[in-house]
Amino acid sequence: MPHIVAADETEEDGTINLVDTFYVTTTAQYKIFPVAFDPTWFNGSAEEYSHDLAKLSLGLATASFRPSAHVEAYRDPDYNLRFFLYQAGFEDMRSDDYDKDPSMYTVSTMMGHRTINEGDEAYELIAVGICGQGYLDEWESNFSVGSSSHPEGFESAAQLVYDRVFGYISANHLKGKLKIWLSGFSRAAAIANITAARLTDSDMFAEEDVFAYTFATPNTVRKEEFNSMTTSIISAARWIRSPVFLSLNGAIPAMEQLFIHRLWKLILILSSKDRKPTISIKN
Numbered sequence: 001m002p003h004i005v006a007a008d009e010t011e012e013d014g015t016i017n018l019v020d021t022f023y024v025t026t027t028a029q030y031k032i033f034p035v036a037f038d039p040t041w042f043n044g045s046a047e048e049y050s051h052d053l054a055k056l057s058l059g060l061a062t063a064s065f066r067p068s069a070h071v072e073a074y075r076d077p078d079y080n081l082r083f084f085l086y087q088a089g090f091e092d093m094r095s096d097d098y099d100k101d102p103s104m105y106t107v108s109t110m111m112g113h114r115t116i117n118e119g120d121e122a123y124e125l126i127a128v129g130i131c132g133q134g135y136l137d138e139w140e141s142n143f144s145v146g147s148s149s150h151p152e153g154f155e156s157a158a159q160l161v162y163d164r165v166f167g168y169i170s171a172n173h174l175k176g177k178l179k180i181w182l183s184g185f186s187r188a189a190a191i192a193n194i195t196a197a198r199l200t201d202s203d204m205f206a207e208e209d210v211f212a213y214t215f216a217t218p219n220t221v222r223k224e225e226f227n228s229m230t231t232s233i234i235s236a237a238r239w240i241r242s243p244v245f246l247s248l249n250g251a252i253p254a255m256e257q258l259f260i261h262r263l264w265k266l267i268l269i270l271s272s273k274d275r276k277p278t279i280s281i282k283n
Helices: 051-063 079-087 138-143 152-171 187-201 253-271
Strands: 016-024 029-037 091-096 109-116 123-130 178-185 210-215 233-236 279-281
Touching: 016 051, 016 079, 029 051, 051 079, 051 123, 051 178, 051 210, 079 091, 079 109, 079 123, 091 152, 109 152, 123 152, 123 187, 152 187, 178 187, 187 210
Parallel strands: 123 178, 178 210, 210 233
Antiparallel strands: 016 029, 091 109, 109 123, 233 279
């Protein structure tokens, strides 16, 4: 168990230095990843790529990982994600399914919100973290393909997340200008990808207000169905993709070691000021 360090004090430019702690199941070790957070990064349009938001979103994706069962014995499985969002000033946390014995279609999420700016420029930013590692039975849904535009396993999980978003907005009486930020890794990336696309089609969010950065993203749409692009959804680090409709990214637990190797390669790239990941837009 690592020593948990609180976020550093706010810098003069308003940046908060967060501490992202996540558990790697294949090595049974914690990793600590420093992440910068500046709420003004969300003032712009989600349709424009932000390297700062890419790094921050990788922190959200990894903080969402579920630890192993022996760690859960003395720490809530959503602790790392809750602490990550807490450091960034998010409140009214809602956690779903982290405390359950996962089934095939389980998707564990946590949401929080915070106010950014003041007066006429103020808006509420909703953060959505989706569990992308430490799977139990969830990975089995990757083999549920179906016959619709999106793989059935990813589609059903995305519907749950979509419904939770609107339930969260209602329960917390969020009104006025709203923006939303989603991220995920592997299976969670596919779920975030589809959820974000649905949110841009809703009456609640404009496309420029849906920030979605996903990592090691499986294919989420059939090639023949790909007629348009949602430019606010950015899928990075597609090093280990299958060209078929259902990518096996995250489908087989034995491959997680390879995923973590790629994840750390991505961390090194995103931590560099001069290097950027290969970006692809997915719908």
